[in-house]
Amino acid sequence: xxxxxxxxxxxxxxxxxxxxxxxxxxxxxxxxxxxxxxxxxxxxxxxxxxxxxxxxxxxxxxxxxxxxxxxxxxxxxxxxxxxxxxxxxxxxxxxxxxxxxxxxxxxxxxxxxxxxxxxxxxxxxxxxxxxxxxxxxxxxxxxxxxxxxxxxxxxxxxxxxxxxxxxxxxxxxxxxxxxxxxxxxxxxxxxxxxxxxxxxxxxxxxxxxxxxxxxxxxxxxxxxxxxxxxxxxxxxxxxxxxxxxxxxxxxxxxxxxxxxxxxxxxxxxxxxxxxxxxxxxxxxxxxxxxxxxxxxxxxxxxxxxxxxxxxxxxxxxxxxxxxxxxxxxxxxxxxxxxxxxxxxxxxxxxxxxxxxxxxxxxxxxxxxxxxxxxxxxxxxxxxxxxxxxxxxxxxxxxxxxxxxxxxxxxxxxxxxxxxxxxxxx
Numbered sequence: 258x259x260x261x262x263x264x265x266x267x268x269x270x271x272x273x274x275x276x277x278x279x280x281x282x283x284x285x286x287x288x289x290x291x292x293x294x295x296x297x298x299x300x301x302x303x304x305x306x307x308x309x310x311x312x313x314x315x316x317x318x319x320x321x322x323x324x325x326x327x328x329x330x331x332x333x334x335x336x337x338x339x340x341x342x343x344x345x346x347x348x349x350x351x352x353x354x355x356x357x358x359x360x361x362x363x364x365x366x367x368x369x370x371x372x373x374x375x376x377x378x379x380x381x382x383x384x385x386x387x388x389x390x391x392x393x394x395x396x397x398x399x400x401x402x403x404x405x406x407x408x409x410x411x412x413x414x415x416x417x418x419x420x421x422x423x424x425x426x427x428x429x430x431x432x433x434x435x436x437x438x439x440x441x442x443x444x445x446x447x448x449x450x451x452x453x454x455x456x457x458x459x460x461x462x463x464x465x466x467x468x469x470x471x472x473x474x475x476x477x478x479x480x481x482x483x484x485x486x487x488x489x490x491x492x493x494x495x496x497x498x499x500x501x502x503x504x505x506x507x508x509x510x511x512x513x514x515x516x517x518x519x520x521x522x523x524x525x526x527x528x529x530x531x532x533x534x535x536x537x538x539x540x541x542x543x544x545x546x547x548x549x550x551x552x553x554x555x556x557x558x559x560x561x562x563x564x565x566x567x568x569x570x571x572x573x574x575x576x577x578x579x580x581x582x583x584x585x586x587x588x589x590x591x592x593x594x595x596x597x598x599x600x601x602x603x604x605x606x607x608x609x610x611x612x613x614x615x616x617x618x619x620x621x622x623x624x625x626x627x628x629x630x631x632x633x634x635x636x637x638x639x640x641x642x643x644x645x646x647x648x649x650x651x652x653x654x655x656x657x658x659x660x661x662x663x664x665x666x667x668x669x670x671x672x673x674x675x676x677x678x679x680x681x682x
Contacts, residue, residue, distance in 0.1 A: 293581045294325040295351040295574075300336045300566065301602075305532050309601040310589075317588045324581045337642075344368040347573050351582040355400060355569045357391050358635055358642035363569070364394035365639045370570040370579060371397040377570065377586040383608040391634050392567050400567025401590040402607035404598065407632035408459060408561035409625060411516070412523035412547040413539055416443050420522075425549035427559070429463070429489050432523070432552050436498030439522045446521040447498035449512050450490070452656045454648035456525055459561045460486040462633055463554020468644045468673065471636035474680045476673055478648070479666035486554060487655075487662055494656055502656035525551055527564065531603035531621035548624025550631045563632040565607065605629070640676045647672035 299310050307330050314326045329350065331339060337359055343349040349368065363369050372378045381389060384402050392400035410432075412425060417435070420442040426432035436447025451457070461467055466482040469475065477483055494502040500521060503511050513530060515521040517537020526534075534540050553559035568586045570579060588594060595611035598604060603621050606612055617623050635641055650672070651665035660668075670682060 292323050292325060293577050294327055295578055295581045295585060296327040296329060297352040297585070298329050298331045298336060298340065298350040298354065300331050300333045300354045300356070302529065303330045303332075306529075306602045306604070309598055313589060313594055313597065317585060320588075321581075321584065324584065326585060340368075341366075344571065344573065349571045349573060351571050351574045351578045352585060353569050353571065354403065354566050356642070357388075357400075357563070357565050357567060360392055360399050360567065360569070361394045361637050361641065362639040362643075364397070364399045367572055369399040370572040370574075371399060372401060372570065372583070372586075373398050375583050377401045377568075377583045377590070379587060380591070380608070383592065383610055385607055385609070387563070387634060388565065388607050391563060394637055394639075400569040401586050403566050403568050403590055403595075404604045405563065405565035405607045405629070406527045406529060406605055406625070407563055407629055408456065408525050408527050408551060409628045410523055410549045410551050411526045411534070412549070413516070413519060414545050414547045415539075416445065416519065416522040417547065419443050420447075425547060426552050427550075429460075429493065429552045429554065433493065433496055433499065436522070437496070438498070440498030443522065445519065446500045446515070448493060448523045449500035449515060449521045450493045450502070451512060451525065452502050452504055452508065452653045454645035454652060455562065457487065457490050457648070457652060458645075459525065459551045459559075460490040460554060462560045463489070463552070463556060463558055465554075465556040465558055467636075468648070469636075469638070469641075469677065469680060471638045471641070474677075476670055476677065476680050476682050478644075478673055479663075479670045484662065484666060487652075487666065489554060490652075491655065491662060502653070504653035504657050525561075528603065528605055528621065528625040531619075531625075534621070535603075543620050546620060546624070548621070548628065550628045560631040560633045563629075563634045565605075638677075643676055644673055647676075 301307050301310060311328055314328050318326060340349055340353055378401055388402040388405055392398050416439055420438040422435050426435050432448055439447035461483060464482040464486040466477055468478045470477050493499055512524055516524045517534050517539060519539035535543055540546050550559050551561050568589055570582045592608055592610040595606040596613055596616055599606050599616045599622060603619055605625055647669040651669045654660045655662050655665040
């Protein structure tokens, strides 16, 4: 899951209009016996990650003279809607770097090609089984796992040590106690939380609940357990050493900047920011970065959503383009390519043979690899990713004191009911 990526919407729109060919453009006019040009929409960070992918594209083209790759970097926060629109008009790219939560919805609409038995998943046994499962919908596999992630509590070891704290907090009560100690000793904030629904999801897991119960087809966002979870979330914005809620449009950047420069001791963050963290003044020594499972709730459970990205193939492309796309997906998700991506971008591979000694030597990767076992896969519900939208509207209002928690969750329930009309309240 990626947040806070900025890009020019105008430039992106012009680029997409020019390149969203969905198998409709190739040097061969769709014939299998000539050069084929496939379009790939890459949704990675244009500054920190994209150069690595672009270099791999060149390697692929050098090894496959009959295939050209039209590379397009699409801002992550725009890609889901843009692909939905393009696929609906038969103009989608041949390959999409798709967030794992998009799989059920696009598979249900018939936009993704099932990859079972194809070249793209020839090494399926090498991938982490849970990640293959998350790429599936109704028994078929619609993506090859490229990178995986989850959220963790990242912390400044030096600031914790200065305050006399030797271990990362295991509960939210411990975190609040640690924050007060850090404020007293270091004169910096101990913790700064986010008002974004994706980050607040960890509190729901801590109470053993979720926004919905997909199996029972019931909306649970304002259940007693959820109210307790969000009550704990709200409590992390007030108290000694706890930064007040930032509900501005640039909140993500503000929190990240404060952490990497030593102005706050701990935040909840994903591995996609490892390379940026290392650039901060507080982490010139990479070993100063602590990574731990997010604190547990009263249920004793701790965890965060399993995130990451798959490479999916557009079902609307012709056979020549699909064949070329499958070959490209196999190359990009190979152990060699994933090792390269991990070493350059500090992101987590999805297959065991890509965790080489050199990859595991990166403290950021090693740290996040250690918390992956606590990550919780999302249910295969087509509407699931959209359920955070209503909460992204309501939670900032609650954190700002503009409405009560009960009112905010009630409003979210009403909005979610419209997204899953067959679910009970």
